[in-house]
Every structure is written in C-alpha cells, then in structure tokens.
Amino acid sequence: MAEAGTLTLAFVSSHPVDAAKVLERLSVADAAALFTNLPARAAAPVLEAMLSPAAARILVALDDQAALGLLSATGVQSAVAMLRHVREPRRTTLIEGLSTTTALASRMLLGYPDDTVGAWADPEAIVVGSDTATGEALARVRGNPGLEANEIYVVDESQRLQGIVGLQVLLRAHETMSLAALMRPPAGVLPVAMPLSGAAAHPAWKQTNIMPVVERGDRFIGVLHAAKLAETLSRGHSGHTDTPDETLSGMLARGYWDTVSGLLRVGLAVLPPAQPVLPGDK
Structure with missing residues (x-):
C-alpha cells in the first residue's frame, strides 16, 4: 500500500498535466482526499493544470490550512484564477491567510472582470x-x-x-x-x-x-x-466539451490513461475515507 502512495506521488510530480486530467474526472471528495495526502510542492502544479472551476471545488473541500498551502505554492495568476470560483465568505478567508504581497495582488486582480487583460496580468515582474x-x-x-x-x-x-x-x-x-x-x-x-x-x-x-x-x-x-x-x-472558447478521446488523441494511447487512472484510484484506496463537507464547515 505504501508503494502505491509512492508511485502516485512520483506520477503527479513528473506528470502534473496528465494527473490533472485524470483527477478532473474523480469526485470532489476523492480528489480532495488525494490532495490532502500529497506535499503542497508536488500537488500545486497539478491543481494549477486543472480547470479553474474544478480546482476551486477542491479548495473548498479542503480545510483552510491545506487550501492555503496549495495556494501559496502556486503563482499569483493561478491562485486568482481559482479564487474567482470560490464563493464568499470563504474566498476572503483564504485571501486573508495568504502572504501580504500575494493577498494584495489577488485583491487587485480579482477586481477586474475575468474577460479583460487586467484579470490575467502577472504582477510578478521586476x-x-x-x-x-x-x-x-x-x-x-x-x-x-x-x-x-x-x-x-x-x-x-x-x-x-x-x-x-x-x-x-x-x-x-x-x-x-x-x-x-x-x-x-x-x-x-x-x-x-x-x-x-x-x-x-x-x-x-x-x-x-x-x-x-x-x-x-x-x-x-x-x-x-x-x-x-x-x-x-482557448479555455474560454472551447468550453471544455471535448471528450477524453478527442482531447487526448495524438498524445497518448487510451490504455496508458486507463493505467494512470487505475494508479490514482489505487492511491485513493489506501487513504482514509473522505468526510463530507457540511455547510457549517466552509
């Protein structure tokens, strides 16, 4: 069982984009459980590679400490993209837990409509x-x-x-x-x-x-x-309606993805059962 966890960590560390595609197909509870048991430095690139709404749902399912660890390990742009899909008052709670610099930048960027340049500007320049x-x-x-x-x-x-x-x-x-x-x-x-x-x-x-x-x-x-x-x-115009076969065609064989999905599910199987997130816990 420990070997499954080690293999899962190795996979998400080496292939964050591929792992993100698989995790987007899992339930929020299962995906959140996996993120809880991964180091933030390894999990953050996977969260960044996910669709922002999907990533936000996982953040909401995590406790503040775990969610802040992931947000702090991502870039400001990625953090803002996820926070746009987190409802108040949880969004404010998470922003207040970030470093002063990141919190200020997040508030500024969140003030712009998400279809404008200001929303996606990277403040981390010299x-x-x-x-x-x-x-x-x-x-x-x-x-x-x-x-x-x-x-x-x-x-x-x-x-x-x-x-x-x-x-x-x-x-x-x-x-x-x-x-x-x-x-x-x-x-x-x-x-x-x-x-x-x-x-x-x-x-x-x-x-x-x-x-x-x-x-x-x-x-x-x-x-x-x-x-x-x-x-x-691309994300805005595509609507992400492509089927898995269309999206992955020309990249990897379908059998590889079945193997990857199975590996992640084995990793989930050794985790403790995920507790439901109650309204009062948010």
Whole structure:
C-alpha cells in the first residue's frame, strides 16, 4: 500500500498535466482526499493544470490550512484564477491567510472582470525606478531567480511606465549607468480594461511574447504573457466539451490513461475515507 502512495506521488510530480486530467474526472471528495495526502510542492502544479472551476471545488473541500498551502505554492495568476470560483465568505478567508504581497495582488486582480487583460496580468515582474543604476538593477534580477526576467520595467515615482530594458542590454552596460539612458519603449502596452479578444489581435505580439499592462495614467500593474493569453482564450472558447478521446488523441494511447487512472484510484484506496463537507464547515 505504501508503494502505491509512492508511485502516485512520483506520477503527479513528473506528470502534473496528465494527473490533472485524470483527477478532473474523480469526485470532489476523492480528489480532495488525494490532495490532502500529497506535499503542497508536488500537488500545486497539478491543481494549477486543472480547470479553474474544478480546482476551486477542491479548495473548498479542503480545510483552510491545506487550501492555503496549495495556494501559496502556486503563482499569483493561478491562485486568482481559482479564487474567482470560490464563493464568499470563504474566498476572503483564504485571501486573508495568504502572504501580504500575494493577498494584495489577488485583491487587485480579482477586481477586474475575468474577460479583460487586467484579470490575467502577472504582477510578478521586476520593476525599478528610472534613476536606478545598472548594477543595482542586475542585483534585483539575481535576487529573484524565480522570475522570468528577460526584460525589466522602468517606472517613475508615480508607478507610470517609462520604458523597458532588456537583460542583454543590462549585462553589457556599465554598472553605474542609469536605466533612463538604456530604456526603450515597449513593443506594445495593454490597458487593464481591454477585452482579451482585443488583446489577442494586438500587432505587437509579432515582436514580443510579453507585454506590460497598465491602468489609467499608464500606471504599471504587471505583464501579460502570450502563452497565458492563448491558454485563457482557448479555455474560454472551447468550453471544455471535448471528450477524453478527442482531447487526448495524438498524445497518448487510451490504455496508458486507463493505467494512470487505475494508479490514482489505487492511491485513493489506501487513504482514509473522505468526510463530507457540511455547510457549517466552509
């Protein structure tokens, strides 16, 4: 039985997207039981790969400690996507349990309609003032190894976007040089209220795979990645009505998925029975 649990952990750690597809077919109680018995670092990528409504139902079925552990292990964008489908007052309870930075970013992004650019902007970008020296900016980049930092964003004292500086330019410049002398205009800028369909048609995507997102007055709030935009539009337009055979065709043989599903169910079989979630427990 312990071997089944080890195999389940190994599978979800190595194939989070595949595991997510299988778990979406299980009952909420069974899926929640599995998440409860997995380390957050291994379970979070699986939760992120699930459809947001399905992931939210699992969060609701978990206690606050387990749900917060998973949310904290995901990125802000993924956390917000799930929290959009959690009803109040549980949503507020979960947000209040997050780190101050993540909670503030979540509240901001949740304030935008989910079909607009602002809802899917990634606030985790490296932002510096225009009077920052190159050496200091590089230190910021090295101090945030988890962030994609091909470009850094230069703002003024009011957080208005002034320009961007590519990492390669930064590396070649003298460490005392001001970023104001190195920055250039971005290929394009996306307003927070722009519909996602409009953002997809922006001509700047031919030149870049990431664009800054600004509020009124050019106040920088984050960036939008081309991959995230494509994923969001795909999910919204597809409706996720594809059958398993259609969705998995060309990826893996049906027999593999039967094996995967069986493995996860074996893992569930060794877990203690899931207790129903009562209204008073939420």
